[in-house]
Amino acid sequence: MTAEIIDGKAFAETVKARVGRQVEALKKNHDFTPGLAVVLVGEDPASQVYVRNKNKSTVAAGMKSEEIRLADTVSEEEVLAVVHRLNDDPTIHGILVQLPLPKQVDEMAVLDAINPEKDVDGFHVINTGRQAVGLPAMVPCTPLGCIMMLKDRLGDLSGLNAVVVGRSNIVGKPMASLLLAENCTVTIAHSRTKDLPAVVRGADIVVAAVGRPEMVRGDWIKPGATVIDVGINRIEGENGKTRLVGDVAFDEAKAVAGAITPVPGGVGPMTIACLLANTVTAACRQAGLEEPQV
Numbered sequence: 001m002t003a004e005i006i007d008g009k010a011f012a013e014t015v016k017a018r019v020g021r022q023v024e025a026l027k028k029n030h031d032f033t034p035g036l037a038v039v040l041v042g043e044d045p046a047s048q049v050y051v052r053n054k055n056k057s058t059v060a061a062g063m064k065s066e067e068i069r070l071a072d073t074v075s076e077e078e079v080l081a082v083v084h085r086l087n088d089d090p091t092i093h094g095i096l097v098q099l100p101l102p103k104q105v106d107e108m109a110v111l112d113a114i115n116p117e118k119d120v121d122g123f124h125v126i127n128t129g130r131q132a133v134g135l136p137a138m139v140p141c142t143p144l145g146c147i148m149m150l151k152d153r154l155g156d157l158s159g160l161n162a163v164v165v166g167r168s169n170i171v172g173k174p175m176a177s178l179l180l181a182e183n184c185t186v187t188i189a190h191s192r193t194k195d196l197p198a199v200v201r202g203a204d205i206v207v208a209a210v211g212r213p214e215m216v217r218g219d220w221i222k223p224g225a226t227v228i229d230v231g232i233n234r235i236e237g238e239n240g241k242t243r244l245v246g247d248v249a250f251d252e253a254k255a256v257a258g259a260i261t262p263v264p265g266g267v268g269p270m271t272i273a274c275l276l277a278n279t280v281t282a283a284c285r286q287a288g289l290e291e292p293q294v
């Protein structure tokens, strides 16, 4: 058996095209343009790639895009001042502060300062709590993109055994919460989990969000399972060039799974597409407009 490769890049293009049509309708019918601001602290090259991709996609969808770059020596007060300015800017409907932040800046304090209505990452505790109890919320982009790919492939997720490897606030925990809301039986595994391979072998759905290159092996995968690989790891290839790999040993897992997302071209592009979709949602809520159904 060889797994179906889930084409996150192609899926993301369809989502971005829909967002583009929605933005066009908002401009035409309401003279209204959604705006997204991304705050990038420091020079981390990977983060710069993400920010560039986001910026390009935002502009391609017809939205306003503002990019704020701050030195990695910046003080917490300066970051908070930028967030407050963006909270007060009526042309900005979405604010994303790229993580991680340098150690002198308290991440929780910065996330807490973002107006929850503009929190397109869905990382504010207000949005986390609203999502957890089933109220309308901004939902974190990476887990949202994973759910969209799972539902596209599997339809109803009710009753499926889902194992999420990783419990970060930005991926693992919200992923588990969204799978629970889809009526999965959810297990969250982490660095203290005993016999991780055995836990993963029970899964109909595996979501790997660990940050360890190719840690999840093929013989951990139940035959026919759906594997979502969130990991983005740069490793040294044979020829000295760096290449991007996920948290799953792709070739091994592909031989056993029913479907699997590749890295690159899987979860990453869907994250960006969901960010744009969240920005339109946030903008419409702030302006008191219905989201255009186009």
Ligand SMILES: NC(=O)C1=CN([C@@H]2O[C@H](COP(=O)(O)OP(=O)(O)OC[C@H]3O[C@@H](n4cnc5c(N)ncnc54)[C@H](OP(=O)(O)O)[C@@H]3O)[C@@H](O)[C@H]2O)C=CC1
Residues within 6 Å of the ligand: 142, 165, 166, 167, 168, 169, 170, 171, 172, 189, 190, 191, 192, 193, 196, 209, 210, 211, 212, 230, 231, 232, 233, 267, 268, 271
């Ligand atoms: N494609 C995308 O859009 C995105 C990709 N990413 C990528 O996803 C990955 C995870 O990101 P993030 O959640 O921020 O990472 P974190 O480092 O914040 O969390 C990693 C999690 O993995 C767990 N873990 C670490 N080692 C092991 C192990 N040996 N066995 C079991 N569990 C382990 C940790 O457990 P413990 O809590 O016990 O320490 C922790 O919960 C990274 O590669 C990141 O680059 C992240 C965001 C978006």
Ligand SMILES: Nc1nc(=O)c2c([nH]1)NC[C@@H]1CN(c3ccc(C(=O)N[C@@H](CCC(=O)O)C(=O)O)cc3)C=[N+]21
Residues within 6 Å of the ligand: 049, 050, 053, 096, 097, 098, 099, 100, 121, 141, 142, 232, 244, 263, 264, 265, 266, 267, 268, 269, 271, 272
């Ligand atoms: N506040 C905040 N929100 C985030 O959502 C957030 C963050 N901070 N910090 C870093 C992680 C990582 N992340 C990625 C998004 C897209 C790709 C992506 O587009 N990847 C492409 C291309 C990658 C490449 O070639 O470099 C792919 O996988 O095909 C990757 C990683 C969002 N994150």
Ligand SMILES: [Mg+2]
Residues within 6 Å of the ligand: 100, 101, 102, 103, 104, 105, 106, 107
């Ligand atoms: Mg920090």
